[in-house]
Amino acid sequence: MAGLNIKKTEEKWQRRWKKSKIFDAEIAEQKGGKKKFFLTVPYPYTSGPLHIGHGRTNTIGDIIARFKRLQGYNVLFPMAFHVTGTPILAIADSIAKGDQKVVARYKGYISIYEDANKVDEIISSFSSAERVADFFAERISEDFERMGYSIDWRRKFNTTEPMYNKFIEWQFKKLYDKGVIKKGSYPITYSIEDNSPVGEDDIEEGDTNKVTIIEHTTIKFGVSDDTYLIAATLRPETVFGVTNLWIKPTAKYVKVAVGGEYGIVSREAALKLGYQREAVEGSEEIEGSYFVGKNVKEPIEGREIPVLSAGFVDPDVGTGVVYSVPAHAPYDYIALEDVRREEGIEIEPIKVIDIEGYEMPAKEICEKMGIANQEDARLEEATQIIYKDEFYRGVLNEQCGNFAGIKIAAIKDEVKDWLKGKNIADVFYETSRKAVTRGGGKVIVAVLQDQWFIDYTPKWWKDLGHELVEGMTFYPEKYKAYMHDIIDWLALRPCARKRGLGTRFPFEKEWIIESLSDSTIYMALYTIAHRLRQLPVDCLNEQFFDYVFLGIGSGADELAKEMNVEVDVLNGIKEEFEYWYPNDLRHTAPPHLSNHLVFFLMHHAAIFPPTRWPGAITLNELMIREGQKISKSKGNVIPLAKVSELYGVDMFRLYCAINADFASVINWREQDVDALKKRFNALVDVFENSTGVDVAELKEEEFTHTDRWLLSRFYRRLKESIELFEAFRIREAGINLVFNLLNDIRYYERRESPEKRRRIVRNVIEDWLLILSPIVPHICEEEWHKLHHSFISLQSLPELKEAFIDDRVEREEEYLVSLIADIKEILKIARIVPTKIYVYTADADTDNWKWEVFRAIKDLPERDKIKEAMKLRKDKSTVDFVKQLMKSNRDYFELNEREILEREKAYLTEEFGCEIGINEEHDPKRKKRFAIPLKPAIYVEG
RNA sequence: GCGGGGGUAGCCGAGCAUGGACAAAGGCGCAGGACUUAAGAUCCUGUUCCGCAGGGAUACGAGGGUUCGAAUCCCUCCCCGCGCACCA
Incomplete structure (x- = not known):
């Protein structure tokens, strides 16, 4: 490892990225400006620390953001914090009341981040919900920085601040105007004893035996x-x-x-x-x-x-x-x-x-x-x-x-x-069954008489929803059909409660907008949040948002006058929104499909014109640990804050990328983590060993067959990986870029030497680092800086040297590998210590016809092959040959086998420790006739 | 109930959409070897059964079917997770 301190390296680059503000996204210059890409992941709920499970979705989001930057997009990847709802309030209340269980839990949470002597002071401040929210929002943003996320932090906000309230009020006015905000009765599970609605969490065994x-x-x-x-x-x-x-x-x-x-x-x-x-x-x-x-x-x-x-x-x-x-x-x-x-x-x-x-x-x-x-x-x-x-x-x-x-x-x-x-x-x-609350109170069904809800049933709305979904990309694709189903199923959704943090319901102030209903189109706010900060909050009225988001109203001049701001400021805000929106990609997890995501889509369909509709949704499954769900009751939570210290951030990111496809649950297993760590270290070694090589030593005309082989593999894999990345198949891209390439290099090193390996890797390392940088940005940044004075995080993908991709060179090597395997197989079974190995190719003098027949029948369907071959050469041995050929299932690809064998004679001699005879007359066991194209006959003498 | 996803070698896990090169990637574990004073790390080899010539048999939850050919397509059965709303 040459003494590279991973943790320090990670911190160093995080510091420099932050200092240089390289992830602050600005509107690109109009002329020659880059295409934009606006990516979001759900904002975290700030009731406590995040754990590694949350890390997966956010990490994947960051990998995509970085890849898009690499592709040359102007990327906006923002973050905010979710505070709305009852849990944070309940926590603050419990702490205020001195509930020892909650206090103990939160002391534990605080001590993840703070020195022991500060814990008491902080916990006492937690009787205020706002303090709880702020504390964790601050810590989570630090966690995210420590994960290397390329976030534009200037745009952060939380869902209880006045600016957000104004925005939500506007949203609800728009929905109200569409006639979908309604008041009515609604049945709900209810506890008589507690005199309040009860959800799954409040009911005894509610999670395992649902009450409907x-x-x-x-x-x-x-x-x-x-x-x-x-x-x-x-x-x-x-x-x-x-x-x-x-x-x-x-x-x-x-x-x-x-x-x-x-x-x-x-x-x-x-x-x-x-x-x-x-x-x-x-x-x-x-x-x-x-x-x-x-x-x-x-x-x-x-x-x-x-x-x-x-x-x-x-x-x-x-x-x-x-x-x-x-x-x-x-x-x-x-x-x-x-x-x-x-x-x-x-x-x-x-x-x-x-x-x-x-x-x-x-x-x-x-x-x-x-x-x-x-x-x-x-x-x-x-x-x-x-x-x-x-x-x-x-x-x-x-x-x-x-x-x-x-x-x-x-x-x-x-x-x-x-x-x-x-x-x-x-x-x-x-x-659906007799149930009691966890406190023992009887659960019945109550009908809330004046409940506000959003009515998703109107046909026009569902039609728009379907239209929107149809125009979108989903990955994994199966979720698209699922989303159509959810839209059909969606009916009434209560949207306000009497308790909790959040925005007051604009039409009846004693209600508070419920937390999923206030998180549907907030991505739009990211585009302008940092600019809104500079305006008095009173300006943010309906006319303002109408103008900025929808371009309607009495015009910029009049509005600016009313707001008492410069027209340029107002139009600057509008311009920024129009530049960034729509949200090109939302990356989240499948449990959100039937709640958050469907609201996200439906509200966009209702409020925004099709040009502002989201472009794509990608979803990754959750993370479990050692086969178990990660939960505090299981006691198996690893806080995100500990990742850097316990595993290293790049390691964690690599694990997230490689261990499972989006559609599969990731299992965080220490055993697998250790195994990956070895690979990761090997990767770092390869980098470290190559960056010092002088480029001047590399002369293309001196490349040997094996050099060309490795280069071909390299560029083929890079090319494939880029395509995979584009299709969000990050796991396959990552495996290709780390595991497969390392295996190729190992193979090369065995055929050549570590010294030559350094040289050849130096030849491709820049491209390799670039394409790998979205996944493991810190180590790539470190190595990149040894070669360049620029951030790899800001580079664009270079033109790939596709000319190096060479089918012939790879086929030749494949041929050699399979020949060696065949010889070894024979040696093993025959238990011979060889004195000389004879190899006979199919084009050896008398067998020239084999290639001809092979060539003639290569494109025919299997059943016609024998017939056709017999036309060419009427002999029983032709039938045997074609049968063999079909069994060996070789692609037709012409190689000069003799030439390859002559070239690799020394290598084969070394490999088997004996003399190698190529196409010699000596053939006592009459093996020669078994040769088929691309599969030489072998005779071992021992 | 409604909707959706699975069952692959000792284990974890790819592959199944576009059936053939699949005895089935990769990793872990295990065994042997190299290196080392030793341990660790690393690298190599092996890891269903049979076979003294590159072959054969059996195998991808169970059972049937389609096909020249199925882990992959169809049917039946068995078994195991997940979501289902006011909860973030």
């Missing part, structure tokens, strides 16, 4: 003129076949007032209903048994049906009242069988769904599965089977009036709407 919201339909069954038993169902279309109600006799029921009517539901359901509908009042409690034996009026035709008792009814699921459709519901069928046996009540099932393969579906499935009582757990399974079969294949029959003859899948919602329209049915939300 299920929409039930409630149906009213008349007890008297204004009082109803309210049954809940998932299958409202079966209401035509109802024969009775089920109720749990031992459960408590409550009469509640809903509107001007009274409904009877279980006590549990009454409570839930209170969170879902307006003006629900409970009154007296009634024992379930009170209703048993009474009759109620079925709502469609007004039939009188009995209320019966059933054990399977759970008062905490639905309304605690179930209507019975024994023809189609296994539970109902079995319960009714019990009733018949025990009480002698006969009730005929009413069949309402016709489905092939069943006469009476519920009855038949129970008999088939051998289910005989209500306690049988398989009833659930039977229900599922019937439900699915009937949903997809079943058709409503003549019992169902206008709905007869239509598939359930197609008619279900219509039936529901019809029932609602007749004031028979309503909606009741239930959780």
Whole structure:
């Protein structure tokens, strides 16, 4: 390693890059200016330190940014910080309250960056959310500098500062004008005890066993003129076949007032209903048994049906009242069988769904599965089977009036709407399973009445979204189709909350814009953020952004006057936006697809004209460590801040680039890291050993075959790598540039000598360093400076010396390698110590015909080859030859085998330690005839 | 349930889109050798089975199919991750 201190080298270049401001992106001069490239990765959320997992996406982003610079683009790669939302606030609150767990965790985080004696002082400042955010934003930006990222830091901002608020307000006004900001009710999982919405993280086992919201339909069954038993169902279309109600006799029921009517539901359901509908009042409690034996009026035709008792009814699921459709519901069928046996009540099932393969579906499935009582757990399974079969294949029959003859899948919602329209049915939300919060509070579904949301359903919007996606590049490509699906699926999205940090909702100030909704088009702000800083924040009103981003309004002069700024300043801002936008590439991770990315795309589609739509999205999978997810609960987090010290930044970057393709998860394994480190060190050695060589020693006319071979490999690999880079196939490019080239060099060195290797590497090192510099910029910068007084980070790709790419030279070497392998194979199997090795080429005097035949049939399909060959030379040995030829699967490529062998005779002699005979007459075992073109016959004497 | 991705040698992991050169890249591990006083590092060789001549057999989750030919295409089955919204 020649004493190169990697860590110091990295720091040195980071310092110099920063000092020389080489990554500050400026608008290129109009004439002869470079093409621009604007690349973004998601801004980090500043609730704590980042770890190596976050490092992958950002590193890939930087590699792309650097590659684009190398390609001659004027690159803008900015960064900002995300602060919006509840987590940072929650952390600050916990620390303020003295929550010891949180305090301990944050002390740990602080001590990653600070001396032990400062920790207490800093943690005490963390009772302010702003301090938390600022502290980590500052540290993260240092981390990023230490990762060698080529970021233009002048444009950084965070999402709670006034400038950003103004920008977000503008965005929401634009959306409001499009009519997609709406207020309405919205079901959500909710904790009664905590009196607040709960997400997956708040629910016990919420991450492993998800709780979703299920929409039930409630149906009213008349007890008297204004009082109803309210049954809940998932299958409202079966209401035509109802024969009775089920109720749990031992459960408590409550009469509640809903509107001007009274409904009877279980006590549990009454409570839930209170969170879902307006003006629900409970009154007296009634024992379930009170209703048993009474009759109620079925709502469609007004039939009188009995209320019966059933054990399977759970008062905490639905309304605690179930209507019975024994023809189609296994539970109902079995319960009714019990009733018949025990009480002698006969009730005929009413069949309402016709489905092939069943006469009476519920009855038949129970008999088939051998289910005989209500306690049988398989009833659930039977229900599922019937439900699915009937949903997809079943058709409503003549019992169902206008709905007869239509598939359930197609008619279900219509039936529901019809029932609602007749004031028979309503909606009741239930959780998909019984759940409690981590604190033990019961989780129910509440309906938020005045929730603001973004309505993504309008057709014009979805159409625009699809159009935008269609015009974009995705890598990996599969995500494009996926994105189309997501756009179709996207519906309503709540966009404001009552709690958290962020921008106040412009139309109702007690709401705060939720954190994903405020991170959709912020890339536009990067283009001008540093310039906006110079304006009073009050200037940043709707007219201002309209003018800068959309070019609309009453004109620059008037606007500038209103803002009290020079027109030039205003137009300078506009010009900068117009230069940089659109965002040419957004690089992020697949988990963002169905949330952030789709909003990013949809909001661009809605707000900006097509010329400002993003160009491409690339996504890399996440990083795991030793096969495990990286998480603080697993205790396997490596902070990004430690990368430099533990592994070296270039090493880390190389690992990120090489270890897995974008589409695969990277596994951070120490074993692999060590292995890569050896390779990396070998690479550095090769560089170090070559930069000192005097260029004057290199005379092209003196290049030998092996020199030319290595040069050919070199330039071929460089050329391939550039193409791979362009296609974002960074892993393959990196492997080519490091592993494969090192192997070529090693091979060369064995054939030649380390001294010659230095010379030849010196000949290509500049191009090599250039193309490798996006991945390992520090070491490349260091080596580059030994040869030039300029930053490699600012260089452009030179014209590749493609003339060195020489198929013939490489084929010749390949030929030699395969010959040596064949000889070794023979020596091994025959266990011979050779005294002399005879090699016979296929063009040796008598066998001249072989090349002719080879040439003649090279382009023919396999099956015609023998026939054609026989036309040329009628002899059985021709058949054998062609068969052999096909088996060996050689490309046709003409080489002068004799010449190669003569040239490499000394090498072969040295390799095998014995005399080599080329095309000599001596052939005691008659091997000569086995020679085929490009594969000589061999005879070993020992 | 909806959507999507996988299963490759002792291990990790390429390749499968465009079927043939795939006994299957690369790395790790293991074995042997060179170098070294030694260790480490580095380099070379080997690492399914059989074969005293460059060959053959079996193999890419399981089972079928298409094909002259399949890790690669089609079907069925088994098994394993992931996302599903108000959460950054």
